[in-house]
Amino acid sequence: MIKQTQTTEESIKVFKALADPIRLEIVKYLSQLDHEVSCGEISQAMQISKTSGSYHFKILQEAGLISVRKVAREKYVILDRSTFDRHLTHFWQNL
Amino acid sequence: MIKQTQTTEESIKVFKALADPIRLEIVKYLSQLDHEVSCGEISQAMQISKTSGSYHFKILQEAGLISVRKVAREKYVILDRSTFDRHLTHFWQNL
């Protein structure tokens, strides 16, 4: 049993990040693939501009919902499920 | 095992509703008491005006996170835990 701490601020960031249709679709897409995917591939799949993609990835990353690996020109993202667990799955425990 | 359906729109409403410090505090307060509480009592505990309270309760209600019972002049609210379960606790199952 692991003791969790999280500030209200962190939770707000997570809920804000999930409170947008594009970002929720990105999460759904990543959860189905369940491996690293490049930002370009995701932007294409979501039909959004790269500028818009860049904005939304930043918000997801700052909420801790995705983690990011830079490989040369490209950026690969993957879900960080521990953050979902902490804030969603174990919502009542950590409130 | 119960089959769940939920639209993206519903999920967005829930996450938006939780993406605000006042509303998250209201949820925390209600979860600790775990029984019906009047809007007035909550507004007082949160130190917000009744107008602001009214606004936030509406958003929580429209997201399905609280249910409401009107008794004469007063309005009593209580958490609807099934909505939290559907959208948070069982996030991955229902995505």
Added chain:
DNA sequence: TATATAGTTCAAAAATATTTGAACTATATA
């Protein structure tokens, strides 16, 4: 070297969300 590709940054515009106070409805009580 020249050109293409992946992604970022910036500022302006547009869209949404929140706060505020005044006026309101409905019910309770002196």
Added chain:
DNA sequence: TATATAGTTCAAATATTTTTGAACTATATA
């Protein structure tokens, strides 16, 4: 009946979020 209480509604002001395109950095490739 007069007054107080609980909560709603409205519109204006403010704050925050999202979109957009142009200019940019860094890397790859012809």
